[in-house]
Amino acid sequence: MPAPRELDPTDSVAAYLGHKVRCEREKLAWRQEDLAAKVFISRVRVTKIELGTDPPNPAVAGRLDQVLGLGNDLEYLSRLLARAQFRDYAKAYLARQLEATAMHDFSIVIPGLLQTEAYARALMLDVQTGDQAEVDRYVERRIARQEVWAREEPPWMWAVIDAAVLRRLMGNRKAMRDQLSRLREMCDRPQVNVQFLPETAIAIPGSISLITMPNGDQGAYTEGFETGAYTEESSSVAHFQRVYDRLHANALSADASTELIEKAIEDYS
Incomplete structure (x- = not known):
């Protein structure tokens, strides 16, 4: 040994x-x-x-x-x-995400685990000031994380997404059509539930991801523009759970959300 x-x-x-x-x-x-x-x-x-x-x-x-x-x-x-404040504030969250059994997300963009390579690249190019090699590394790591869907027991995912993403062009029209087609395919998975928050509803300027680990421990990751934080403090997780629950309560049904995706795919065709 x-x-x-x-x-x-x-x-x-x-x-x-x-x-x-x-x-x-x-x-x-x-x-x-x-x-x-x-x-x-x-x-x-x-x-x-x-x-x-x-x-x-x-x-x-x-x-x-x-x-x-x-x-x-x-x-x-x-x-x-x-x-403590760390530069790599997302490190702990990303490590937990790979092991999580359940995830509840609210996002103003398509969540990373549901993104296509072209969409992820376009999103990164909008906010990244570094060189192309850094963008390539970011995209490669993000797509690699989607291997969680190949697990014998994939995680359960409930995603509430701001409906404005359907109109927000990322990359070109083909990239958007492919991304929405990918999202539509994921909706057919029994472990994935996608619902849109209508643009008339009050959203938040950022994202929330709540994760549950195999032993029942929970964590919450929040992110804004170039800022983020991950916590497993029970009172903080409970607070973000309440925020998520309010957003989810105002979201469209899964069936209505699927119809929105299909209409948007047609609009980009």
């Missing part, structure tokens, strides 16, 4: 937290899978926590505190991390 990777606990708060978890686990002579079973997470997640690459949310940190006998140390460190 290979030796565990060495970690400098002074590198970051996440590294220090991971170091504490590993030290206490080893004192108890537990394997990573033993600890994972006690706090209801996967062994891979324990590995990432101990390496400082995927620190626990406050709820998981609290469970780790309890089984490792650390009082509230890890939970306090987790809350400190949650309040």
Whole structure:
């Protein structure tokens, strides 16, 4: 068995937290899978926590505190991390999204997991000031994430989308027609529900994504122009759930939304 990777606990708060978890686990002579079973997470997640690459949310940190006998140390460190501002604010959310069993999204554009390559590229070119290579990398990563639909048990997705996207030309008419055709195809999947928020309804200037993990933990990701935040704090997730519920309550039915897509496809033909 290979030796565990060495970690400098002074590198970051996440590294220090991971170091504490590993030290206490080893004192108890537990394997990573033993600890994972006690706090209801996967062994891979324990590995990432101990390496400082995927620190626990406050709820998981609290469970780790309890089984490792650390009082509230890890939970306090987790809350400190949650309040910190990181440049790669979407990193934790994107990692969770790949494992999520359910997603509830509100978006003012077609959600990333439902985008075509041409639509994603046009969207990126509208906001990206970097070079073409950076755009290519962005598009490649976004499309690669759609492999979640090939899973044996794909996630459930409820998407509420601002109806203005149907009129907002991204790229050219062919790109829009192909994107809407793709969206229409996804509506036929039993795991995907797409509903449009009428343009007469009050929307929000950004997006919300609520995710549920296999163990029941939940997170909320919100994004505006070049800003975003991910949280697993239960009170914050509950707040964004209420916002989403209000948007969803004003959305058209799935059948009416499908009809809108089909009409828009004809308009772009």
